[in-house]
Amino acid sequence: MxxxxxxxxxxxxxxxxxxxxxxxxxxxxxxxxxxxxxxxIPKDANNLSELEKKHIPVIAFEKICGMITEGCQDAHVKIGQIQHPMQSEHFIQHIDFYIDNEFIARVHLTPEKLNPAAAVHLKVKEGKLTAIELCNLHGAWIKEVSFK
Ligand SMILES: [Fe+2]
Known part of the structure; x- marks a missing residue:
C-alpha cells in the first residue's frame, strides 16, 4: 500500500x-x-498466510477502563493473531495509533522483556482507529476498525 x-x-x-x-x-x-x-497488505484477506497472521495487528476494545472510570474506553492492539516474536534479531519496534487518520500515539517496544502489544485510553467515543506496527525484518503492517 x-x-x-x-x-x-x-x-x-x-x-x-x-x-x-x-x-x-x-x-x-x-x-x-x-x-x-x-x-x-495481505494478498488475500480471506486466506492469510502465516507471515500475514504474524504481522497484521489485532484490535480489541474494552468499553470499561480499569484505571480511568469515567469516559474512557481502551483500545488494545496485539501483533498478530499468531503471536509475533520479540527477540533481539526479530521484533516489533513500535505501534502507531491514529484516530480518523490523525496520529495520536506511538508506543516504542523493545525485545526480550515485552510481548508484542500495547494499549491506549480513548476519550473520544467513536471514530476509526488505525494501528500500524513496524517489524524490524518484515516492515509496516496495518489494521483499521471503526468503533463507538
Ligand atoms: Fe516479523
Whole structure:
C-alpha cells in the first residue's frame, strides 16, 4: 500500500500527504517521501498466510477502563493473531495509533522483556482507529476498525 513515510523515524502519514512536521520525531516536511510499498497488505484477506497472521495487528476494545472510570474506553492492539516474536534479531519496534487518520500515539517496544502489544485510553467515543506496527525484518503492517 502506498504511503508517505518519514525517513527519520518511520512514521507513516495517513492523510495522504506529508505534514509540515513529523508528529513523532519533529522532522520537517522534506524528510518525507512517498513509497509504493510503505505498508504491507495481505494478498488475500480471506486466506492469510502465516507471515500475514504474524504481522497484521489485532484490535480489541474494552468499553470499561480499569484505571480511568469515567469516559474512557481502551483500545488494545496485539501483533498478530499468531503471536509475533520479540527477540533481539526479530521484533516489533513500535505501534502507531491514529484516530480518523490523525496520529495520536506511538508506543516504542523493545525485545526480550515485552510481548508484542500495547494499549491506549480513548476519550473520544467513536471514530476509526488505525494501528500500524513496524517489524524490524518484515516492515509496516496495518489494521483499521471503526468503533463507538
Ligand atoms: Fe516479523
Amino acid at each position: 502506498r504511503g508517505v513515510i518519514c525517513k527519520v523515524c518511520g512514521f507513516i502519514s495517513r492523510t495522504g500527504s506529508a505534514p509540515e512536521k513529523c508528529p513523532v520525531c519533529g522532522a520537517p516536511k522534506k524528510s518525507f517521501e512517498e513509497r509504493e510499498d510503505a505498508i504491507k
